[in-house]
Amino acid sequence: MSTLINKAKIYLDEALEENPQLFVVSFDVNAANHIKVVIDGDQDVSISDCMAVSRKIEHQLDRDEEDFSVEVLSFGVGEKLMFPRQFIKNVGRKLEVETADEKIKADLVEATEDGIELQWKAREPKPVGKGKHTVEKELKLAYQEIKQAKVMIIFNK
CATH class of the missing domain: 3.30.300 (GMP Synthetase; Chain A, domain 3)
Incomplete structure (x- = not known):
């Protein structure tokens, strides 16, 4: 064989x-x-x-x-991304990325041979007073920090 x-x-x-x-x-x-x-x-x-x-x-x-x-x-929609070329191809799309610490749903804004950069908005408690406010978050990850990543399929109404 x-x-x-x-x-x-x-x-x-x-x-x-x-x-x-x-x-x-x-x-x-x-x-x-x-x-x-x-x-x-x-x-x-x-x-x-x-x-x-x-x-x-x-x-x-x-x-x-x-x-x-x-x-x-x-390669199917919804499959786990495995190679830098797949991340580079999907710049501008929304990903669900799982690291050792958290799951993030974010926009893939950059991908290189070494890693990716994500951006998203999150609701967090205000630093002073009660309530929450929306903050812009950004995270750079090396590929070895990513447990799994998938392209999110978004259907517009």
Whole structure:
């Protein structure tokens, strides 16, 4: 089975070289030789992108040597962001970010190879007197400080 994995990985890499805006989120080959690839892109991933990657793998492998199946999927909405490229792609969107200490729903205002910057508004007690007031908050996080982050889907009425 390792021969199939190695060959599939080589052909996957070739497909990504042909379309460098795409990148692999996950690659798995199970015991039944089912090859499953999840891709994302610096812009949106189209069905034709998935088909091109699938064909590149499938057409290079020999079914006479080993039986296999290939499934190529685009990274789903609501999935956990895992790579800096995914954060960079989503600058300007609202994220739900979980750190060791808190969960934050905030706007992603900047993303680099090292980390992200979030901004949001929060209601906090007034420093003097009773009641609450709205304050603007900002937080910079290194990727290793993020337990998980997801893009929030917001439906406008």
